[in-house]
Amino acid sequence: MTDTDPIYSGLARTLHWANAIATLGLISSGWAIFNAAAFYPITFPSWATLGGYLTGALRWHFLFMWVFLCSVLGMVALRLIARRGGPRLFPISANGMMADLRATLALRLKHDAGAYNHIQRALYVITLLACVLSVASGMALWKPVQFQSIADAMGGYEMARRVHFWVMCGISGFVLVHVAMVALVPSSLGRMLFGARLAQREHM
Amino acid sequence: MSHQTITRRGLLAGLTGVGLTAGIGSLAFVPTLRTPALDHVSRFNDTMQDTLFSADRLAPTYTDAEITQPFRYNAFYPEAYAPDVDPDTWRLRVDGRVTRPAALSLHDLRQLQAETQITRLICIEGWSAVGKWAGPRLSDVLQAAGADMSAKYVRFDCADGYHSSIDMASALHAQTILALDFLDRPLSRAFGAPMRLRIPVKLGFKNAKFITRISVTNAFPGGYWEDQGYNWFAGL
Numbered sequence: 068m069t070d071t072d073p074i075y076s077g078l079a080r081t082l083h084w085a086n087a088i089a090t091l092g093l094i095s096s097g098w099a100i101f102n103a104a105a106f107y108p109i110t111f112p113s114w115a116t117l118g119g120y121l122t123g124a125l126r127w128h129f130l131f132m133w134v135f136l137c138s139v140l141g142m143v144a145l146r147l148i149a150r151r152g153g154p155r156l157f158p159i160s161a162n163g164m165m166a167d168l169r170a171t172l173a174l175r176l177k178h179d180a181g182a183y184n185h186i187q188r189a190l191y192v193i194t195l196l197a198c199v200l201s202v203a204s205g206m207a208l209w210k211p212v213q214f215q216s217i218a219d220a221m222g223g224y225e226m227a228r229r230v231h232f233w234v235m236c237g238i239s240g241f242v243l244v245h246v247a248m249v250a251l252v253p254s255s256l257g258r259m260l261f262g263a264r265l266a267q268r269e270h271m
Numbered sequence: 272m273s274h275q276t277i278t279r280r281g282l283l284a285g286l287t288g289v290g291l292t293a294g295i296g297s298l299a300f301v302p303t304l305r306t307p308a309l310d311h312v313s314r315f316n317d318t319m320q321d322t323l324f325s326a327d328r329l330a331p332t333y334t335d336a337e338i339t340q341p342f343r344y345n346a347f348y349p350e351a352y353a354p355d356v357d358p359d360t361w362r363l364r365v366d367g368r369v370t371r372p373a374a375l376s377l378h379d380l381r382q383l384q385a386e387t388q389i390t391r392l393i394c395i396e397g398w399s400a401v402g403k404w405a406g407p408r409l410s411d412v413l414q415a416a417g418a419d420m421s422a423k424y425v426r427f428d429c430a431d432g433y434h435s436s437i438d439m440a441s442a443l444h445a446q447t448i449l450a451l452d453f454l455d456r457p458l459s460r461a462f463g464a465p466m467r468l469r470i471p472v473k474l475g476f477k478n479a480k481f482i483t484r485i486s487v488t489n490a491f492p493g494g495y496w497e498d499q500g501y502n503w504f505a506g507l
Binding site (some may be wrong): 070073077083084088100101103104108111123125126127129130133168180209210211212213215219223224225228232254257258260261263264265 | 275276277281282284285286288289292296309312313316321323324325328329330331362372391393394395396397399465471472499500501502507
């Protein structure tokens with residue numbers, strides 16, 4: 068039996084939870100900001116919003132944006148530079164995804180601690196890209212003159228508002244699936260909170 | 272085959288993290304702690320925006336065809352309450368850290384070279400509208416008054432009781448104008464007659480209407496919305 072490193076390093080866990088808090092803070096305050104000048108015929112219920120009205124919501128939004136930015140940059144840096152960000156995200160193959168999809172439908176998908184299946188990999192990569200896009204569209208909205216090249220790339224200020232909204236929808240969808248999976252595999256919560264190690268038993 | 276173990280160190284670190292997060296997070300529910308904390312972040316954001324601001328970067332401009340029609344009325348009161356300023360007796364006071372305090376008439380302002388722009392007004396609520404404004408540059412008026420260009424702030428007081436303020440660098444920006452015309456006609460009452468600030472590098476609420484006084488100062492002037500929690504710099 069050999070002790071290995073924690074599945075998620077202390078820094079990876081810190082970044083994960085900072086990102087989780089920032090994401091929920093940004094979504095809930097963002098809903099209050101959306102309500103102030105809705106461009107779709109929906110109103111987010113006030114109990115689900117942060118900051119009360121526009122003034123407070125903006126103050127929270129512009130606090131959590133820094134936490135979010137730092138956590139996303141930290142997660143990317145940890146993966147690219149230190150390679151300690153968690154289980155591998157690549158390779159992702161179409162065959163692997165099909166195999167995992169069949170296994171899911173047959174209710175025998177392996178959910179191994181310490182390794183991501185191809186569907187998990189794809190979801191995490193897409194979500195990470197969505198995080199980057201949320202930062203980019205957020206920059207276009209916060210500074211549409213200073214960062215006008217980003218706004219232009221999205222089709223202008225008004226389109227950047229829509230992009231920011233759609234990215235919020237995508238990330239909200241990820242949060243729902245992610246939390247549902249944690250409910251199905253509760254030990255994963257322990258791993259992310261307490262940094263479980265894999266103790267490997269060698270079999271001949 | 273594998274199974275997981277949680278070390279005592281991991282458990283302690285995790286519980287400490289949960290405790291710290293819950294402790295700091297619960298402070299957000301105490302207004303006497305939350306308000307100064309959010310104020311502090313807002314001042315930090317002022318500094319960051321001041322750093323991001325480039326004096327040479329112009330706001331995007333649009334064509335006549337892109338002008339938003341009808342242009343939305345917006346103020347902290349209904350349109351019927353907009354002040355009716357007599358354009359003949361109206362004077363713009365320019366004072367504070369200036370060597371030549373002035374009381375300018377509309378005629379005086381019309382003598383200055385006008386800058387016309389079609390730019391996007393972006394409200395802090397999120398909506399935006401493209402409009403066309405024309406009038407002298409604020410920098411020319413400040414120059415003529417012998418303003419201390421190294422002062423920190425320019426304050427605006429208005430006939431409707433509104434006031435606001437901006438940083439000197441944004442005040443001197445090439446697109447920052449004292450608009451006298453809107454959509455090729457003199458400003459109407461709803462849109463700030465006889466003169467308003469049009470500053471496309473700031474959010475809409477900085478574009479003060481019905482201005483009666485411009486003061487150059489080093490004392491932080493705040494503003495009507497800024498004092499209620501809107502971020503002061505409000506740059507775009």
